[in-house]
Amino acid sequence: MSEARANDERDEGPAAPDAATPVASVPQPEEEQPTRCGYVAIVGQPNVGKSTLMNSLVGERLSIVTPKPHTTRTRVLGIITDPNRRAQVIFLDTPGMVETPRYRLQEAMANVIRRSMRDSDVVLALFDYTRPDPDLVARTVELVRGAGKPTIYAVNKIDLAPGELDMSPYPEGTLPISALFELNMPALGDAITAKLPLGPYLYPLDALADQPERFFVAELIRETIFEEMDKEIPYTTAIAIEQFIERHAELPGRKDYINATILVDHDSQKGIMIGKGGAKLKRIGRLSREKIERFLERPVYLELYVKVKRDWMKREADLRELGYLDRS
Numbered sequence: 001m002s003e004a005r006a007n008d009e010r011d012e013g014p015a016a017p018d019a020a021t022p023v024a025s026v027p028q029p030e031e032e033q034p035t036r037c038g039y040v041a042i043v044g045q046p047n048v049g050k051s052t053l054m055n056s057l058v059g060e061r062l063s064i065v066t067p068k069p070h071t072t073r074t075r076v077l078g079i080i081t082d083p084n085r086r087a088q089v090i091f092l093d094t095p096g097m098v099e100t101p102r103y104r105l106q107e108a109m110a111n112v113i114r115r116s117m118r119d120s121d122v123v124l125a126l127f128d129y130t131r132p133d134p135d136l137v138a139r140t141v142e143l144v145r146g147a148g149k150p151t152i153y154a155v156n157k158i159d160l161a162p163g164e165l166d167m168s169p170y171p172e173g174t175l176p177i178s179a180l181f182e183l184n185m186p187a188l189g190d191a192i193t194a195k196l197p198l199g200p201y202l203y204p205l206d207a208l209a210d211q212p213e214r215f216f217v218a219e220l221i222r223e224t225i226f227e228e229m230d231k232e233i234p235y236t237t238a239i240a241i242e243q244f245i246e247r248h249a250e251l252p253g254r255k256d257y258i259n260a261t262i263l264v265d266h267d268s269q270k271g272i273m274i275g276k277g278g279a280k281l282k283r284i285g286r287l288s289r290e291k292i293e294r295f296l297e298r299p300v301y302l303e304l305y306v307k308v309k310r311d312w313m314k315r316e317a318d319l320r321e322l323g324y325l326d327r328s
């Protein structure tokens with residue numbers, strides 16, 4: 001205890017702060033609303049318009065940086081931080097529900113979707129207005145209800161409705177939207193925000209919004225390392241995207257060329273990451289490439305290297321360079 005404090009005879013209330021400490025407990029005249037943040041799993045058929053929806057929701061508010069390892073095994077489709085609504089939404093992908101699959105496949109996919117929903121705070125079930133298959137709607141509703149999460153139903157592509165909207169195939173309260181023509185997007189944004197739990201943002205605001213693809217690519221590689229390696233190693237791993245050339249002229253089929261370095265802390269980790277005869281690194285490379293291709297929706301040639309960069313975690317300049325800190 002400081003001397004000043006010990007001699008302090010003021011008695012203006014409990015826990016009088018040190019002079020140097022800002023008085024945080026005093027209510028400020030314009031106290032800001034608390035923030036909301038959460039994971040939203042999008043469930044729907046393939047082609048229902050998930051990617052399009054992400055693009056139009058993300059719009060100018062694009063904010064994609066993922067410096068923390070995922071706590072979930074589910075792929076993050078996009079992160080939207082909306083300062084006006086004081087909300088951050090982390091959208092999780094789920095495998096598309098198929099219409100007429102064989103039973104076993106259908107069940108297997110349903111299990112994966114259930115897992116994604118378990119990882120989420122809110123479920124967004126998307127229907128396609130041009131395919132109002134009652135069986136599929138019923139199956140989706142049943143699956144989603146089973147998760148017991150706050151749920152939003154929306155039917156996309158209403159711009160293709162020939163006349164008046166027919167909402168009868170969908171559950172009550174389903175929001176009609178068009179992701180492509182951005183119809184009813186604010187209503188959807190409000191509906192999602194209202195169901196998000198209160199809490200601080202999990203991802204930083206500042207975006208490197210000019211390079212979202214690079215960041216997702218790095219994140220997908222890191223996610224793969226998490227899945228493939230023992231626990232201790234990935235926490236001291238960073239990914240640097242050295243080169244990212246779209247539709248490289250010299251690659252057959254004009255694939256994207258991506259050259260990435262996995263930075264590790266110690267020499268011993270480099271060996272583990274590479275594995276016997278390079279087998280581990282090859283596997284990480286292949287799995288990462290498959291994820292990156294799914295994300296970019298085009299073929300990719302991925303080159304991965306491992307480099308030791310001792311104590312990179314402690315070196316701020318490196319962190320900055322890798323995008324783990326603000327550039328400001």
Ligand code: GDP
Pocket residue numbers: 045046047048049050051052053156157158159160177178179180181
């Ligand atoms: P995903 O497979 O769920 O990601 O679906 P996509 O976003 O790739 O969309 C599949 C197709 O539907 C694409 O051709 C989109 O242009 C189209 N699409 C998506 N949203 C809408 C919409 O609101 N209206 C119309 N007319 N087409 C849409």
Ligand code: MG
Pocket residue numbers: 050051052
């Ligand atoms: Mg898609």
